[in-house]
Every structure is written in structure tokens, then in C-alpha cells.
Amino acid sequence: MTTIYFVRHAESDTSIHDDFSRPLTKKGLKDCTLVTNFLKDKNINIVLSSPYKRSYDTVLGFAKSIDVQVETIGDFRERKIGDAWLDNFSSFAKMQWEDFLYKLPDGECLFEVQERNINALNAVLEKHQNKNIAIGTHGTALSTIINYYDNTYGYKDFSEIVALMPWVVKMSFEGKTSLKIEKINLFSLD
Numbered sequence: 001m002t003t004i005y006f007v008r009h010a011e012s013d014t015s016i017h018d019d020f021s022r023p024l025t026k027k028g029l030k031d032c033t034l035v036t037n038f039l040k041d042k043n044i045n046i047v048l049s050s051p052y053k054r055s056y057d058t059v060l061g062f063a064k065s066i067d068v069q070v071e072t073i074g075d076f077r078e079r080k081i082g083d084a085w086l087d088n089f090s091s092f093a094k095m096q097w098e099d100f101l102y103k104l105p106d107g108e109c110l111f112e113v114q115e116r117n118i119n120a121l122n123a124v125l126e127k128h129q130n131k132n133i134a135i136g137t138h139g140t141a142l143s144t145i146i147n148y149y150d151n152t153y154g155y156k157d158f159s160e161i162v163a164l165m166p167w168v169v170k171m172s173f174e175g176k177t178s179l180k181i182e183k184i185n186l187f188s189l190d
Contacts, residue, residue, distance in 0.1 A: 001172055001179070002125055005042060005134045006142050007035055008167040012054040017085045019078060021053050028054070028165065034186040035166050036062040039134055046128055049136030050076040058166055059136035070136070075120035078138035082107035090159070093140075097155030114144035121145060125176050142169060149178040 010028035082104035103109040
């Protein structure tokens with residue numbers, strides 16, 4: 001069995017509009033210790049991440065604590081909304097969840113995000129069978145992965161985690177078959 005802990009990044013500085021280089025806030029940096037403390041006893045020896053700074057930095061402290069490098073995988077990146085900053089995110093997100101093909105010019109639809117992330121996940125499952133893995137990721141990207149295996153997961157579920165950063169989803173696989181999905185709120189753990 002392969003176990004993957006998807007780690008949605010900690011709070012990021014939305015005043016920085018560049019998706020690739022957007023850093024974590026001071027709170028986000030502090031909250032990374034929640035990730036390290038949660039993962040420390042999970043026998044993880046592979047740490048992967050989206051190449052985006054906020055996701056990479058969220059799992060970096062944990063990777064250092066077990067003395068491994070974080071390997072970035074470009075296809076685990078977040079959805080590209082478009083070329084302009086979006087002020088009304090919730091309305092846009094709702095339209096995308098209602099129509100997986102809806103997108104703005106130069107942006108990605110949720111179907112494209114899901115397909116890209118699932119292809120990356122399948123490659124990881126092939127390469128690292130029967131391992132425990134942590135993957136730094138994003139809210140929308142992770143939500144489309146959950147939706148792929150559980151099509152009841154939709155906009156309502158996504159809207160409930162928009163402000164939950166960091167957030168962990170543990171998924172167990174036999175080969176490429178999802179066996180179990182467990183959502184973990186790090187802020188509610190003892």
C-alpha cells in the first residue's frame with residue numbers, strides 16, 4: 001500500500017500576485033511547524049512539492065527534519081486562473097466547480113487541472129509503490145484530486161477549505177486504486 005499525505009500550503013501573502021513566487025506570511029511560516037509535527041511519526045522518506053514557493057516552503061521544514069531533499073514536480077502546481085489578478089475569487093471558483101470546462105482567457109479549467117495533477121500522481125504511484133510520501137500542494141489542485149476519486153466532492157466542500165491553510169489529506173492506494181481518503185484539520189488536533 002502507498003500512503004500519500006497531500007499538504008495544502010500554509011497561509012500565503014496574497015499581496016504578491018505572482019503565483020510562482022508568492023511567499024508564506026509570518027503566520028504561514030509559523031504554521032509550518034504544525035505540518036512538521038504532524039508528519040514526523042508517519043515514516044515518510046519522500047517529499048515532493050509543487051514548484052510554487054508557498055507549497056515548497058510549507059513542506060521544507062519537515063523535509064529538513066528527516067534529512068531529505070524536496071523534489072519539485074511541475075504538474076502538481078496550482079490552477080492558472082488567467083493573466084490578470086482576480087478580485088472576486090469565490091464567484092469564479094463557483095462557476096468553475098459548476099462547469100469543469102469553464103476558464104478565463106489564458107487560464108485553466110478544473111478538468112485540465114485535475115488531468116494534470118492525476119497524471120503526476122499516477123507517475124508518483126508507479127515510481128514509489130508501497131512508500132509513504134508527503135506532497136506539498138494547493139487548495140484547488142488538491143480538491144480536484146479528491147473529486148477525481150470522490151465525485152461528490154464539489155464547490156461546497158472546496159469553499160469549506162478555502163481559508164484552511166495548511167490542510168492535510170491522507171490518501172491510501174493499492175497500485176493506482178484509491179482505498180481511503182482522510183481529511184485532517186491540523187488546527188483541531190490535540
